[in-house]
Amino acid sequence: xxxxxxDPLIHVPTRLKIVATLAALPAGDALSFTRLQDMIGLTPGNxxxxxxxxxxxxxxxxxxxxxxxxxxxxxxxTGHGRAALGTYTRALxxxxxxxxxxxxxxxxxxxxxx
Amino acid sequence: MNHTPDAATAGNGGSFDPQQxxxxxDQATQQAxxxxxxxxxxxxxxxxxxxxxxxxxxxxxVRGHDPYSAPxxxxxxxxxxxxxxxxxWSTWALKRAGAxxxxxxxxxxxxxxxxMLVAWIAAYAFTVPLxxxxxxxxxxxxxPANAPLMIVCLVAAATAALRKDWPMAGPALAIAIVAAVAAxxxxxxxxxxxxIGLCTVxxxxxxxxxxxxRRSVVRP
Numbered sequence: 001x002x003x004x005x006x007d008p009l010i011h012v013p014t015r016l017k018i019v020a021t022l023a024a025l026p027a028g029d030a031l032s033f034t035r036l037q038d039m040i041g042l043t044p045g046n047x048x049x050x051x052x053x054x055x056x057x058x059x060x061x062x063x064x065x066x067x068x069x070x071x072x073x074x075x076x077x078t079g080h081g082r083a084a085l086g087t088y089t090r091a092l093x094x095x096x097x098x099x100x101x102x103x104x105x106x107x108x109x110x111x112x113x114x
Numbered sequence: 115m116n117h118t119p120d121a122a123t124a125g126n127g128g129s130f131d132p133q134q135x136x137x138x139x140d141q142a143t144q145q146a147x148x149x150x151x152x153x154x155x156x157x158x159x160x161x162x163x164x165x166x167x168x169x170x171x172x173x174x175x176v177r178g179h180d181p182y183s184a185p186x187x188x189x190x191x192x193x194x195x196x197x198x199x200x201x202x203w204s205t206w207a208l209k210r211a212g213a214x215x216x217x218x219x220x221x222x223x224x225x226x227x228x229x230m231l232v233a234w235i236a237a238y239a240f241t242v243p244l245x246x247x248x249x250x251x252x253x254x255x256x257x258p259a260n261a262p263l264m265i266v267c268l269v270a271a272a273t274a275a276l277r278k279d280w281p282m283a284g285p286a287l288a289i290a291i292v293a294a295v296a297a298x299x300x301x302x303x304x305x306x307x308x309x310i311g312l313c314t315v316x317x318x319x320x321x322x323x324x325x326x327x328r329r330s331v332v333r334p
Contacts, residue, residue: 006132013130017142020331024146026219035214039149074216089139092332095132 006095009057010088014042015050019085022060022077030063030074051075059084136332147327152211152223155323157203162316164196169259169309176255177302183251226273233269237262255301259308264293281326285319 010016017040022031037047054060059081064073077085148154171192175185208227212220244257270286292311296304 006135011130011135013134013138016135016138020139020142021146024143024150025215026217029215029217029219032214032216039146076217089331092132092136092139096136096332 006091007084007088009053009059010084012050014040014046015054018047018050018054019059019077019081022075023082023085025077027079027082028076030076033062033073033075036075054081057081057084139332140330143331144327150211150215151323151327152208153204153319153323154207155320155327157207158316158320158323160203161200162313162320164200165312165316166309168193168196169305169312172259173302173305173309176305179302184254222277226277229273230266230270233266234262237265251301256297256304259301259304260293260296263308263312264290264297267293281322284322285315288315288318 010019018036021036021039025031033044033047037044040047042050051060051062055062058078060075061078062073062075064071066072171189172185175189176183212223240261241257244253249257267286267290271283271290274280274283274286289312292308292315296307296311299305299307
């Protein structure tokens with residue numbers, strides 16, 4: 001396996017953060033757009049662009065509700081999105097396992113600052 | 115918040131290599147786990163100190179009493195302050211973790227909190243018939259030391275197990291077991307056993323929470 005075979009939709013820093021954040025919630029639970037924005041640290045416009053790409057691929061679903069004058073958008077990671085993240089994580093694991101054999105992955109162990 | 119170079123505009127990930135991706139995946143997951151956790155490790159450490167001060171202080175206050183008498187007013191005041199801080203901190207942590215989150219798991223958690231509130235009230239409401247039955251001081255010492263926690267934690271363990279929430283069911287069952295063992299310690303000894311036992315469970319839970327939050331997604 002090579003890095004180019006990683007899911008290109010998830011293999012983008014911002015979208016990886018979005019998907020990883022939503023995956024930390026129990027399956028089926030939704031996160032409000034504002035909380036997601038706060039956690040990811042993006043401008044609303046930028047976040048919308050990434051969410052739209054993920055939604056087009058059916059990795060997330062969004063729902064807009066109106067509470068009086070305030071409208072709330074909630075985002076959920078779909079089963080398809082959760083499975084895609086699982087596949088992506090396994091692929092990363094395989095790739096890093098391969099790098100371990102070269103003795104280079106130890107210095108870039110996940111969890112250490114980038 | 116640290117901003118990771120965004121290759122999104124390039125659309126294909128740019129120079130985002132697998133090591134960076136693995137590190138970012140772990141970092142984002144760990145951050146999300148921390149922020150969605152209703153009972154942070156530090157709160158469990160505070161609870162460990164709380165139970166040691168409350169139960170240990172109570173034991174120091176009542177040990178050797180013959181006949182048994184109530185603890186000092188000063189200790190009761192400290193207990194009320196610490197319990198109030200614990201309730202306030204727990205409520206804040208719960209609200210912070212659940213902010214912006216909705217869905218079936220969140221609704222189940224809210225229903226569970228309702229059940230737990232009823233269990234707490236029921237466990238302490240039993241002191242009213244004890245009062246009317248003119249219960250002796252040793253009974254007053256033994257009942258509040260372990261019975262309410264045993265009842266509440268058995269309910270918590272059973273309901274958490276139904277939801278397959280094992281990180282919640284485990285400590286709840288451990289506390290219920292400590293309370294059951296402490297009941298054999300007598301009116302004064304029960305407080306000491308509860309203090310040490312609960313402190314150990316709380317510290318163990320704090321350590322488990324730290325491990326749970328920090329474990330790697332990519333390197334299990």
